[in-house]
Amino acid sequence: MYLMYVDDSGDTGLISNGSPTRHYCLTGLVIHELRWADTMRELLSFRHWLKRKYKVYLDDELHASEMLSKPGHCPQSLARLRKHERAAILRHHADQLARLPDIRLINVCVDKASGKDQDSHSVFRRAWFALFQRFENTILHRNFPGSPNEHERGLVFPDGMDCARLKAHLDDMRVRNPLFVRQRDGSRVSIDEPIRLLIEDPVCRDSRHSYFIQAADCAAYLFKQFLEPNGYAQKHGIQAYFPKRLKHVLCTHACNADPLGVVRL
Numbered sequence: 001m002y003l004m005y006v007d008d009s010g011d012t013g014l015i016s017n018g019s020p021t022r023h024y025c026l027t028g029l030v031i032h033e034l035r036w037a038d039t040m041r042e043l044l045s046f047r048h049w050l051k052r053k054y055k056v057y058l059d060d061e062l063h064a065s066e067m068l069s070k071p072g073h074c075p076q077s078l079a080r081l082r083k084h085e086r087a088a089i090l091r092h093h094a095d096q097l098a099r100l101p102d103i104r105l106i107n108v109c110v111d112k113a114s115g116k117d118q119d120s121h122s123v124f125r126r127a128w129f130a131l132f133q134r135f136e137n138t139i140l141h142r143n144f145p146g147s148p149n150e151h152e153r154g155l156v157f158p159d160g161m162d163c164a165r166l167k168a169h170l171d172d173m174r175v176r177n178p179l180f181v182r183q184r185d186g187s188r189v190s191i192d193e194p195i196r197l198l199i200e201d202p203v204c205r206d207s208r209h210s211y212f213i214q215a216a217d218c219a220a221y222l223f224k225q226f227l228e229p230n231g232y233a234q235k236h237g238i239q240a241y242f243p244k245r246l247k248h249v250l251c252t253h254a255c256n257a258d259p260l261g262v263v264r265l
Contacts, residue, residue, distance in 0.1 A: 001033040002144055002152060004135050007159040007216040009224035012120040015112050022113050023227050024123050026131050027220035028106040029212060032146030035102035043211040046096045061208045064090055064221035068232060093218045094245045102145050104251040106134050107223050108263040128169055130263050134254040139197050143253040156202040159213045163204040
């Protein structure tokens, strides 16, 4: 069984309706059940290291965007730190993820400037359909690290999102899932290939209580800053963390056309 912990960055609002962001990003952190306990121990060891070095409590949430942009929303052990120290924690968190040999990060972005979406629901739907499909495909082709079992399945853990809507989308994909497949001659044909390997409804988690969701949040934030860096990220090189520091744990099988495996919609 493969477990995928998901967080987003950016928003689903249209630019024409006042959204300040061009991209809506999803990052899914995938880990096999047999490697979950070892990986959890590594994440817990990292948090103990943060406690020793920065006095950040184990129960305090690492929320990347708030750490750099809204420190007043952070727990006190983080809010009292200087901004460069919180940025250093983000860098250390990324480096910790890169040291985890059994995880892979699936990354999907919707470019809201493309004009393909009529409303925020379309942005949300296209992003999640793509993430579900890439998770399914990578399990099917046995391209994740872990068990070689040909009968693996997947389970999705989003960060406190609209679980009723996610359930409806996944239910739809289990019944009817039209895909466009490129043929050898370059033409594209439509086939119906319902989702088969993702089981149960998405299980929403509160990121405050999950180191795996917090890890996905870190990766999603760095993914968004890679695509659309803010002033602080540009000044301090944070936009380079995603392609450089996370390179070895990116799921490049998610999109062979992109060197980093990014699914661009």
